[in-house]
Structures are given as C-alpha cells and as structure tokens.
Amino acid sequence: MTVPAILALEDGSIFRGIAIGAEGHSVGEVVFNTAMTGYQEILTDPSYARQIVTLTYPHIGNTGVNSEDEEAGTIWSAGLVIRDLPILASSFRSEQSLSDYLKARNIIGIADIDTRRLTRILRDKGAQGGCLMAGDIDEAKALVMAKEFAGLKGMDLAKEVTTPKSYEWREGSWALGAGHKTFSDAELPHHVVAYDFGVKRNILRMLTDRGCRLTVVPAKTSAADVMAMNPDGVFLSNGPGDPEPCDYAIDAIKEILKTGVPVFGICLGHQLLGLASGAKTQKMKFGHHGANHPVQDLKTKVVHITSQNHGFAVDESSLPANLVISHKSLFDGSLQGFERTDTPAFGFQGHPEASPGPHDIAPLFNQFMDMIVAAKQAK
Numbered sequence: 001m002t003v004p005a006i007l008a009l010e011d012g013s014i015f016r017g018i019a020i021g022a023e024g025h026s027v028g029e030v031v032f033n034t035a036m037t038g039y040q041e042i043l044t045d046p047s048y049a050r051q052i053v054t055l056t057y058p059h060i061g062n063t064g065v066n067s068e069d070e071e072a073g074t075i076w077s078a079g080l081v082i083r084d085l086p087i088l089a090s091s092f093r094s095e096q097s098l099s100d101y102l103k104a105r106n107i108i109g110i111a112d113i114d115t116r117r118l119t120r121i122l123r124d125k126g127a128q129g130g131c132l133m134a135g136d137i138d139e140a141k142a143l144v145m146a147k148e149f150a151g152l153k154g155m156d157l158a159k160e161v162t163t164p165k166s167y168e169w170r171e172g173s174w175a176l177g178a179g180h181k182t183f184s185d186a187e188l189p190h191h192v193v194a195y196d197f198g199v200k201r202n203i204l205r206m207l208t209d210r211g212c213r214l215t216v217v218p219a220k221t222s223a224a225d226v227m228a229m230n231p232d233g234v235f236l237s238n239g240p241g242d243p244e245p246c247d248y249a250i251d252a253i254k255e256i257l258k259t260g261v262p263v264f265g266i267c268l269g270h271q272l273l274g275l276a277s278g279a280k281t282q283k284m285k286f287g288h289h290g291a292n293h294p295v296q297d298l299k300t301k302v303v304h305i306t307s308q309n310h311g312f313a314v315d316e317s318s319l320p321a322n323l324v325i326s327h328k329s330l331f332d333g334s335l336q337g338f339e340r341t342d343t344p345a346f347g348f349q350g351h352p353e354a355s356p357g358p359h360d361i362a363p364l365f366n367q368f369m370d371m372i373v374a375a376k377q378a379k
C-alpha cells in the first residue's frame with residue numbers, strides 16, 4: 001500500500017507524490033542536486049542540514065545503501081525528493097534499500113513527482129522554503145510551514161552539527177576487497193588539526209592517505225587550544241548554513257593565520273577563511289549542487305570537473321589585496337578558490353574529496369601537503 005506525500009513550496013506550489021521514507025513532516029530550504037550517483041553520500045553530508053534535496057537524476061535507489069558509504073554517522077539532509085524509486089535495489093555492496101534506510105533514520109522522502117518542473121521553479125525563483133509531509137496530509141498547514149521557514153541566511157548550523165568532543169582519525173580511503181585502510185601513527189608524519197564544522201569523512205580519509213595524523217576538533221575550539229597541539233597544518237572543513245554568523249570560527253582562524261601555520265579550507269571552511277581574511281560572503285540564488293561543475297584553475301588554465309555543494313559564496317568584489325583568486329566556476333564565473341599571498345593558506349569552494357563526484361581536483365590536498373612540508377623545512 002502506498003502512503004501519500006506532498007512537497008509544499010513557499011511560492012504556493014504543491015507537488016503530490018508517494019512517501020518513500022518516514023511519515024511526518026520536515027521543513028527546510030529546497031535545493032536541487034544534479035549528481036547522477038552518490039545519493040547516500042549526499043544524504044549524509046552534514047552540509048545539507050536544514051536542506052531538502054531534490055535529485056534531478058530520475059532513478060534514485062538503484063544500488064541500495066551500505067554502511068561504508070556514509071559521509072557522517074547520520075542523515076543530515078532534511079528530506080529527499082526524487083522522480084522514481086526502482087522496485088529493486090541491486091549491488092553486491094547493498095545492505096538495505098533506500099526506502100528502508102530513510103524509514104529507519106526517520107527521514108521523509110517523496111517520489112513520483114515531476115522533479116523537472118520543481119527544478120525549473122528553483123532555478124527561476126531561487127532556492128525555496130519547503131515542507132515535506134508524508135502520511136497524514138494537511139496541505140494548508142504544509143504551505144504555512146513552507147512560507148514560515150526563515151531561510152538559511154544568518155543561520156549558524158556549524159555549531160549544531162559539529163562533534164561534541166575532539167577525536168583522533170587514522171582511517172584512509174576505501175579499496176575493493178580491502179575496505180578502509182587504518183594507518184599506524186608511524187605511517188603518518190604530519191599532525192593536522194581539522195576543525196569540524198560538519199566534516200565529510202572522505203575529506204579526513206584523503207588527508208590521512210597523504211600522511212596526516214588528524215585531531216578533529218569541535219567548531220568552537222579556540223585558536224590557543226589548537227596551537228597548543230602544535231599542529232603542522234590546520235584544516236577548515238565544509239559545513240551547513242551561513243558562514244557569516246560563525247564569529248567564533250572567524251576569530252579563531254584570524255589568530256591561527258597570524259602564526260603562519262599552513263591552513264586549507266574547503267567549502268564552508270573556504271568561506272570562513274575568506275571572512276577571516278577580510279572578504280565578505282553572499283547568498284547565491286540557487287547555489288551549486290552537483291558532480292559535474294567545470295572549474296578553471298586560473299594559473300594553469302586547466303578545467304577541472306568538480307563536485308559542488310554550496311549556497312553561499314565569497315564575494316569577489318570584496319577581496320582584500322592579500323587574497324588572489326585561483327579558481328573560477330565556468331558555469332557562472334563565481335569565485336571558486338583563492339590563496340593568501342602573505343601566509344601559506346588557501347581555500348576551495350567546491351569539494352575536492354568528491355564523494356560523490358570526479359577526482360580531478362584532488363591534487364589540492366597535495367598542495368596542502370607541500371605547504372606543510374615546506375613550513376616544516378623552514379623551521
């Protein structure tokens with residue numbers, strides 16, 4: 001028996017479909033993601049907190065879900081919107097169907113709606129407040145809740161998704177037949193402190209693969225506490241919400257930059273590095289969410305196909321003299337990366353760890369390692 005579900009938008013639209021997850025309701029900013037694969041990594045990416053994700057690829061759930069592909073310990077997305085859920089999930093790695101996974105995690109999902117029409121609304125009008133409702137449906141109430149959603153501007157969510165306490169990380173990338181490799185400290189020559197603003201596990205794994213012994217710290221850890229750990233480098237993670245209200249992080253990053261220790265920021269971390277350097281950030285119309293975004297390295301002119309997930313961006317017109325642009329989006333010309341000229345620090349707006357997505361821009365992690373090695377040699 002199918003259970004009815006709806007998605008109501010702040011513009012008054014109502015999409016009627018069937019529930020594929022839990023019953024109840026959920027409110028958030030509705031965004032669209034154009035990745036063809038990686039729905040499980042997308043659902044568990046903490047950067048999607050308070051966002052209802054619409055996947056434009058029409059068949060979602062084909063390969064089921066498994067415990068190795070989660071980017072965090074829980075589903076952070078506020079809900080899932082898809083065109084069609086296949087009757088059968090088929091993969092040698094599948095442990096559960098997508099539908100059972102959503103139900104078990106109490107996440108609402110809707111299928112059988114026209115995701116092309118929905119995406120055109122989001123593209124034309126911008127990301128919308130939305131309400132997903134499944135089971136007992138009250139359309140008028142759903143519309144009111146969609147309209148009442150305050151939006152992500154001004155919302156500090158990093159402090160809500162961050163780890164409550166510090167932990168050590170030694171796990172590397174996954175390989176067929178071997179799973180995730182665990183490294184010994186002897187194999188990891190560099191100590192990097194990683195700020196968790198909503199970190200994806202694959203970022204930590206790619207740092208570990210390159211020789212980093214990681215201490216992951218809560219978002220509100222002070223610069224003094226981080227520097228007391230004597231790090232060889234400091235990493236600033238991705239994360240949800242607006243970077244601007246995260247004053248505790250911006251203040252800490254300012255202090256860390258003064259020490260000259262190498263700093264690398266991804267997505268929210270990149271935006272926070274920009275703010276700490278004196279730049280400004282702004283909300284985008286519908287953001288970048290997908291796994292096929294062309295980004296150009298301005299130095300080499302090479303175009304990389306990248307994974308993206310952001311709704312805010314560093315405002316190019318606000319860059320101080322000590323920030324130079326390193327990368328730009330070829331979709332809309334927006335700023336995708338910068339480097340500090342006065343201290344070894346750089347940021348990238350997209351997701352070089354992919355997961356899901358292409359690996360073109362993974363060498364950015366090597367750039368961070370080169371900075372760390374150079375800084376150690378200079379000591």
Ligand SMILES: NC(=O)CC[C@H](N)C(=O)O
Nearest residue numbers: 238239267268310311312
């Ligand atoms: N993936 C991220 O880190 C997202 C950063 C920020 N929350 C944004 O939407 O722009």
